[in-house]
Every structure is written in structure tokens, then in C-alpha cells.
Amino acid sequence: MRFVSIFGFLWFSGGEGQVAARIAWGITGAGHFLPEVVELLQSMQEVDLFLSRAGEEVIRSYGLESMLSGRGHRVFYDKAASAPAIGKLYRGYYCVVVVAPATSNSVAKFVCGIADSLVTNLFAQAGKARVPSLVLPTDIAPELISRAPGGNVQVCPREIDRENIRRLEAFANVKVVKNVSDLAVCLNTYL
Numbered sequence: 001m002r003f004v005s006i007f008g009f010l011w012f013s014g015g016e017g018q019v020a021a022r023i024a025w026g027i028t029g030a031g032h033f034l035p036e037v038v039e040l041l042q043s044m045q046e047v048d049l050f051l052s053r054a055g056e057e058v059i060r061s062y063g064l065e066s067m068l069s070g071r072g073h074r075v076f077y078d079k080a081a082s083a084p085a086i087g088k089l090y091r092g093y094y095c096v097v098v099v100a101p102a103t104s105n106s107v108a109k110f111v112c113g114i115a116d117s118l119v120t121n122l123f124a125q126a127g128k129a130r131v132p133s134l135v136l137p138t139d140i141a142p143e144l145i146s147r148a149p150g151g152n153v154q155v156c157p158r159e160i161d162r163e164n165i166r167r168l169e170a171f172a173n174v175k176v177v178k179n180v181s182d183l184a185v186c187l188n189t190y191l
Helices: 034-042 053-061 065-069 084-091 104-112 118-128 159-169 180-187
Strands: 003-006 009-012 022-027 047-051 074-077 094-102 133-137 144-148 151-155 174-176
Touching: 022 034, 022 053, 022 084, 022 118, 034 053, 034 065, 034 094, 034 180, 047 053, 047 084, 047 118, 053 065, 084 094, 084 118, 094 104, 094 118, 094 180, 104 118, 104 133, 104 159, 118 133, 133 159, 133 180, 159 174
Parallel strands: 022 047, 022 094, 047 074, 094 133, 133 174
Antiparallel strands: 003 009, 144 151
16 A cells, blocks of 8 residues: 555555546535435445435435445444444545534534444545545535525525634645535546
């Protein structure tokens, strides 16, 4: 394994000089952006999904579980205290970690270094293994309209939520994206 620098990120190359092509994708309990994220995931291969307990719940409440399972993505659930699949970050198995959508709770934990769930642990270990991360926070705007299972709702993120996003933007090897289109463009760097 060796370190490779591409587009400002420092990461491991895969075995025999090949760059790892698999994506580790964390989904938290956010509904905002979720339908668009699942649509993007349907167009992709070589993705392992890491679902927090809340992520699993929200996917079910939006009725999206069949859309995710139909692409053959491997899915890891937040069912155990340890997550052996995350160890693959240290062996160059993943070229990038994506957390999309990311709740304000997850972003706050990222910023504070808390790794107490499958997705927060995935993000923390990506930082330690110098695997680049792309994060799509839900609370990216001062006000937004979000699709919910019962209809649209207006969301007004708190200043602390927006401050945590600003702090996350300063992290090494982390790129915060503003919407699913920006996420798709950034992902093209790794595909």
C-alpha cells in the first residue's frame, strides 16, 4: 500500500498499485435529501452501505428499502459494538467515505470526535486512515423545505447546526457538499 494524493486528498492506493474503487457510504436518520441520495445510489456500483439505526428507520419510513436492495449493494447495519467492515479502511479497500444525508446530530458528533454509532465510527476511522470523506449535511441552508413521508415541512436549522457545518468544512480530507448534484460531481473524481 502507498499514499496517493489526488485533488487535495491523501489516501491509500489498493494492492499492486491499483487504486481502491469501492465506496463506503453512511446513511444517518435524515429524511432531507434521502430520496435523491437513494436515486443516485441506484445508478452506482461498488458501494457498501453503512446504516445507522436511525438511517435504517428513515429508509423504511420513506419506503425506500427495495430501491436500495435492488442494486446489490452490501449493507452493514448498526447491530454490534464493533464493526469489522470499517477496518477495511486501513487496507485501502475504500477510495472514499460518503455520509449522505448527514443529520445535524451526526455532524455535531463528527466535529466533536464522537464515534458511538456505525456511521460516526466510519467517519472517525476514515479520518484516522486518511481516506477522504464527502459529507452532505441536511441543515446546509438557513431555511429549507424538506419532503417528509406525510408531506413537505419547513426546517429552520439552528445556528449551532450551521456552525458545526462550518467547523466540519475545516477538517483535513473532508469535503462538505451542498446538494446531491454537487455530491455526484465530487464522486466522479473517485469513479
